[in-house]
Amino acid sequence: MSDYNANMTERPAERAVVAAMIAPQADEDTALEEIRELLRTAGVLTDGTIVQRREDQHAGTYLGSGKLEELKRLVEHVDPDVVVIDDALTPRQQRTLEDKLERRVLDRTAVILDIFAQHAKTAEGKVQVELAQLEYNMSRMRGMWKHLERLGAGGGNAGPGVGTRGPGESQLETDRRLARNRVALLNRKLRELEGRRTTQRASRQNSIIPKVALAGYTNAGKSTLLNALTGAEVSMANRLFETLDPTTRAYERDGRRYLVTDTVGFIERLPTQLVDAFKSTLEETLLANLVVIVADGSAEEVRLQQHLEAVRAVLEQIGAGKIPTVLALNKSDRLDATQKEQLQRRYPDAVIVAARTGDGLPALMERIAASFASQWTHVDLVIPYAEAGLLSELYEAGTPVERADMEDGIHASAHLPERLLKKVDKYRIDAATAAAAAEAFASMDELYAPEAEADAEVDA
Ligand SMILES: Nc1nc2c(ncn2[C@@H]2O[C@H](COP(=O)(O)OP(=O)(O)O)[C@@H](O)[C@H]2O)c(=O)[nH]1
Numbered sequence: 001m002s003d004y005n006a007n008m009t010e011r012p013a014e015r016a017v018v019a020a021m022i023a024p025q026a027d028e029d030t031a032l033e034e035i036r037e038l039l040r041t042a043g044v045l046t047d048g049t050i051v052q053r054r055e056d057q058h059a060g061t062y063l064g065s066g067k068l069e070e071l072k073r074l075v076e077h078v079d080p081d082v083v084v085i086d087d088a089l090t091p092r093q094q095r096t097l098e099d100k101l102e103r104r105v106l107d108r109t110a111v112i113l114d115i116f117a118q119h120a121k122t123a124e125g126k127v128q129v130e131l132a133q134l135e136y137n138m139s140r141m142r143g144m145w146k147h148l149e150r151l152g153a154g155g156g157n158a159g160p161g162v163g164t165r166g167p168g169e170s171q172l173e174t175d176r177r178l179a180r181n182r183v184a185l186l187n188r189k190l191r192e193l194e195g196r197r198t199t200q201r202a203s204r205q206n207s208i209i210p211k212v213a214l215a216g217y218t219n220a221g222k223s224t225l226l227n228a229l230t231g232a233e234v235s236m237a238n239r240l241f242e243t244l245d246p247t248t249r250a251y252e253r254d255g256r257r258y259l260v261t262d263t264v265g266f267i268e269r270l271p272t273q274l275v276d277a278f279k280s281t282l283e284e285t286l287l288a289n290l291v292v293i294v295a296d297g298s299a300e301e302v303r304l305q306q307h308l309e310a311v312r313a314v315l316e317q318i319g320a321g322k323i324p325t326v327l328a329l330n331k332s333d334r335l336d337a338t339q340k341e342q343l344q345r346r347y348p349d350a351v352i353v354a355a356r357t358g359d360g361l362p363a364l365m366e367r368i369a370a371s372f373a374s375q376w377t378h379v380d381l382v383i384p385y386a387e388a389g390l391l392s393e394l395y396e397a398g399t400p401v402e403r404a405d406m407e408d409g410i411h412a413s414a415h416l417p418e419r420l421l422k423k424v425d426k427y428r429i430d431a432a433t434a435a436a437a438a439e440a441f442a443s444m445d446e447l448y449a450p451e452a453e454a455d456a457e458v459d460a
């Protein structure tokens with residue numbers, strides 16, 4: 001498990017037994033890969049798995065009765081905190097399974113909702129996730145109260161039993177009314193928040209420190225890549241940001257600092273009622289100046305292509321389609337030289353990397369730097385000594401500033417984002433003037449060089 005995933009969850013890891021229904025011909029490991037990864041992201045360890053090879057589920061218990069017996073024995077043996085079914089369960093199936101297994105039972109939708117809840121950062125993302133959670137829970141609430149009412153009726157009483165009565169309306173009605181009110185409130189909030197997207201976009205354009213978002217399918221290696229890119233910098237640069245957001249870390253290269261954010265992973269077979277929640281959770285990408293699309297380069301050709309198309313389509317849908325992208329094809333350590341060449345030929349613009357071994361990371365950083373270099377503008381400046389504070393702002397932005405102190409002020413050249421461009425506009429000089437000044441400075445440098453060396457010796 002990567003450091004980053006371990007940090008994400010402060011609670012001790014829960015243990016799960018996973019049951020899945022897979023196609024008769026499917027490979028068991030591949031079929032279970034995604035749910036394992038989803039659980040890991042949610043902070044849950046998979047401690048046992050069981051598969052049933054059939055096409056249709058049992059209406060009442062999801063698994064057939066023989067498989068269910070097998071699962072029960074596995075659960076008794078492993079003693080997990082939860083049993084996870086890698087599919088959407090009806091509320092009735094979930095309750096029946098909980099009764100039979102005497103264990104909390106989660107379905108795939110609940111696991112995904114938990115991950116979205118951890119990842120939602122923007123106000124809109126949080127509201128969308130809560131809406132999806134409410135919708136999910138309301139269907140289960142209905143089932144639960146019906147269940148209790150049935151129990152009440154079975155006891156021979158005319159009305160509902162103890163704990164199911166409310167003043168004037170049944171508990172079910174009360175709960176439903178409260179939930180409906182909350183849904184209405186959240187929908188109102190959502191409409192209000194729509195205006196915010198523009199604000200987010202503005203803040204992206206104004207951002208001083210380059211922000212890179214890693215986007216791609218679950219299991220592509222985003223978290224591993226985040227660690228590999230920023231791992232060495234944990235001590236310094238990250239301390240500043242760790243309080244802000246556990247999924248954002250920093251690295252420095254050539255004197256410039258980059259912030260890297262891990263985003264919520266794309267999911268195969270995403271339950272349709274979670275699509276909106278997923279998209280708004282992903283809106284954190286909107287805050288980035290560059291999106292690195294991460295994909296498993298060792299995946300089957302068709303699957304890789306589908307993943308890339310899906311990622312690009314969703315980025316487009318959430319309004320991130322204009323943000324520059326770099327494609328990183330990960331897990332190259334699983335490929336031989338010929339396969340790597342073929343992959344590069346199929347995706348000429350991609351950087352082929354292995355987050356696990358560090359292979360190709362310098363090239364990826366290079367590409368990231370180059371992308372920002374083309375977004376930013378080179379300027380030559382003369383800053384009056386009285387305004388020297390401005391220089392520290394340039395350093396803060398992490399841009400490499402060349403600096404020479406001269407009579408008319410501080411001569412500096414830098415690559416700047418738009419926002420800083422406006423700030424320094426009045427100090428800009430044209431390239432020819434700058435070159436002449438630099439020449440003058442160089443000859444001055446020569447003049448004073450012996451003395452400078454002597455100073456250095458004294459200092460040492
Ligand atoms: N062979 C190999 N495995 C990797 C590489 N990068 C990540 N993985 C593995 O792929 C799995 C998913 O990685 P993770 O970073 O959690 O993916 P995420 O879901 O995109 O964040 C983990 O088991 C990683 O150890 C790589 O470069 N090579």
Ligand SMILES: [Mg+2]
Pocket residue numbers: 041222223224265
């Ligand atoms: Mg991850």
